Amino acid sequence: MLYELTPSADSQLLSGVHSRRRRGLYVFLFENQTELDVYDNPRTDKRRKVVVPGGGASLKPGKFEQGFRVRLDSYNKHMHRRPNASSLEFAFFDTFRGGFLLDLSESFDDVPNPPKVFEPYWIECINAFAGRRSLFVEDQKHRPEWRHLRVASWTPEVRALFGLYIAQVADQIRAMATFASIPNPSSNVALLK
Numbered sequence: 282m283l284y285e286l287t288p289s290a291d292s293q294l295l296s297g298v299h300s301r302r303r304r305g306l307y308v309f310l311f312e313n314q315t316e317l318d319v320y321d322n323p324r325t326d327k328r329r330k331v332v333v334p335g336g337g338a339s340l341k342p343g344k345f346e347q348g349f350r351v352r353l354d355s356y357n358k359h360m361h362r363r364p365n366a367s368s369l370e371f372a373f374f375d376t377f378r379g380g381f382l383l384d385l386s387e388s389f390d391d392v393p394n395p396p397k398v399f400e401p402y403w404i405e406c407i408n409a410f411a412g413r414r415s416l417f418v419e420d421q422k423h424r425p426e427w428r429h430l431r432v433a434s435w436t437p438e439v440r441a442l443f444g445l446y447i448a449q450v451a452d453q454i455r456a457m458a459t460f461a462s463i464p465n466p467s468s469n470v471a472l473l474k
Contacts, residue, residue, distance in 0.1 A: 283451040285444065286380045300350040302384045304396050306403045306454075307352070308342040308447065309380035310440075312432065317362040319372045321427075330427070332360065333376055337418070338430040340411065342404045344396035349382065381444070383451045389458045399454050406450045410443060 284299060286309075311333045313319050319333035333339045345352035353373075362370040383403070389395040404426075411417055411428065416439070418429040 282384045283448055284382045284384065286382055288378055299382055300348075300353070302345075302349040302382065303386040304344075304346050305349065305385040306342070306344050306383040306396060306400060307349075307380055308340060308403075308407055310338065310340055310378045310435070311376040312338040312378045313372070313376050315362065317364065317370075319360055319362055319376055321359045321361075332427040333372070334418075334429055336432070338378075338432045338435055340407065340428045340430060341426065342400075342407045343426065344400040344403075346394065346396050379440075381447050381451075383454065385454075385458075388455075392458050392461050395458065399457070402454065402457075403450065406453075407447070410446050414439065 286299070286307075311319070313333040313335055316335040318331045318335045320329045321332045322328045322330070332341070343352075357371065357373045360371065360373045360376065362372050364370055385395040385399070392398055408428070411430070414434065416430050416434050418431055
């Protein structure tokens with residue numbers, strides 16, 4: 282099942298019905314209203330990367346295999362700004378602007394590790410949608426799992442179109458999983474039409 286996530290329901294992200302989802306795929310939209318960059322991994326300078334530039338936006342598709350709550354906790358603990366060298370300001374909830382969650386917890390038992398299997402397709406479909414519409418910042422330092430967006434191009438109309446598009450992608454994933462569960466696909470071609 283595909284669910285739309287909204288910032289107004291962010292308190293439900295960590296404690297609501299979605300927090301109990303066991304495995305699946307997601308895509309998040311983040312917008313940073315400050316001039317300070319948002320980084321991940323606050324523990325080591327070497328691994329720290331800009332994930333949402335100051336005054337910018339990013340799309341983050343991915344998978345979760347050990348529960349949506351665990352995935353969200355990781356973002357909540359890692360996404361931060363650095364107002365100065367000695368302090369951190371955590372930034373997940375004030376940058377989260379919405380997204381979609383495809384729950385793969387049920388009905389995908391015939392596919393071993395569905396999030397791992399379908400994540401590459403999910404990400405490439407998202408990249409194709411944004412790439413065709415020139416939504417990505419072109420001079421982004423390469424961090425493919427966090428795609429920086431041209432903020433002015435991510436309009437309410439594009440968001441609505443993206444919602445329709447990602448629903449089609451989710452339908453394709455469900456169709457592929459259904460096909461994988463057919464014991465002998467060649468003798469069941471009629472099921473595919």
